Amino acid sequence: MEVIQGRPIVPGMASGEALVTNEPLSFWGGYDAQTGEIIDRRHPLSGQIAAGKVLILPFHRGSSTTTAMLLEALRAGTAPAAILTTGIDPFFALASIVGEELFDKSIPIVSISKEHAAAIHTGQRLDMAEDGTIRSRGFSF
């Protein structure tokens, strides 16, 4: 097992397959909270189901409603298992914080370096601990 150390913005444990993109994503107009599908037709992950996966992206884009959409997905059980961003993304963090406040459902939001993000590939299984460590077999450093 190899380890990446991330910085927990909203701490938590999660496991899932990685879904990686270099493109920012707006959840409003970009994420279907009923199915967990990425529906921004200009986005490279268009058509992928992110529900239950560990979504790795630089940051969110555009609309203020990204947070509200992620909160809907949290309530509906269609959210990613965790979101890793390169840098701190308050929009994702807020959805997770409010999810915990309202209905005790939150997902880990973790900040990792660009180098670490580049070492993770789609489909790889990740296990994330409360302290921000991410374990997997074979990161491609």
Next chain:
Amino acid sequence: MALRLTDKDQAMLSGKHGPATQMAMRILVRMAEVYEADELLDIVGAHIDSSIYVGDAGLEYAERLASLGAKVSVPTTLNVTGVDEHHWQEWPVPREWAEKAQRQADAYKSMGAIPTWTCAPYQTEHKPKFGEQIAWGESNPIVFANSVIGARTERYPDLLDVCCAITGRAPAVGLHRTENRAGQILVRLADVPERLQADDSFYPVLGYLLGQIAQDRVPVVDGLTVTPTEDQLKALGATAASSGAVALFHIVGVTPEAQTLEAAFQGRPPQETMELTMADLRATREQLSTGAGETLDMVVLGSPHFSLAEFRQLARLAVGKSQHPRVQFLVTTSRIVRDVAQATGVLQPVLDFGARLTVDTCILATPMLPPEIKTIMTNSGKYAYYSPGLLGVRHVYGSMADCVESAIAGHVIRDESLWK
């Protein structure tokens, strides 16, 4: 550095100002830590985007705060809601959606916020002033307030804007602070003819490209030789905040913090400089359309919400003409602007042309479009950006004049001469 709270902040956090304020402060404090703020600052106004209904979770949040007795503590405007309160039944909006959206709207209204229901609050009497600290939600008012007015707001996500409105406080970070308002990248316009610069259709295209280039940085545009109108700046910002995470732009000689190039960069050198050519702009204009040469089902104008000046412009284009009977023509605006347009006589020619109005909301925020609508045309870069994903329609971008001509003809017509 750890977050320092004032005695009043502490009192709110410990519940001395009631349970709703306590919940708002609890969320705000956790977020201030996410933002790595040292302290909170006082705000003089807020704009709440959380009013937009997207599902049960957002409704539960609004009703939880309202049931705890939440009240806003600063003058607060409300963004679009999920339903046109008085006209939704004219469209195929499901009753359950309308009722829930209305419940969410009522919850925010009960907090004492002003029921403006618009994404262009800066074109009403509730416009902030230069230098004021505010907490605004919705990407387009945020970029307008920062860039065109010079008020100061960070890019607030839905759900947090209301916490700021209730507590009157915001994390002292980001664009609230002078040093973070300096330009970061310089974008020079190389060979854009003045005729195109003066045309409305130029600004969404420039905004789209600017958003792609800048992402979350502050871009400075140099080389405009005409002075854009307020609506042109509104369109530029709204599109840049859709294709990128732009919350502040400067235009040298135009926007208030960019009287000179040096002022725009606060005397620092740009991180990056690039030239935009007509070839770049032409390519971007094509990206704003996903359909072409189509029969047209609907023209939609008004994202951000149509202003009085835009009604005047549309009235001039439409007066004495009628749209093709097969084409629908929709303008989305606020109640406030609709009433003024009616009172000043610029609404009637638009209605006589065959246009319909939707207020309080827009095609992206309420499920109003009939399923037979397959191809829409708009002059809005924001509609162009979001409608393929949110509505699943084909989309053609053109100027307001193109939209009117196309609606009359029943198929897409675009004046290409400006873009040669």
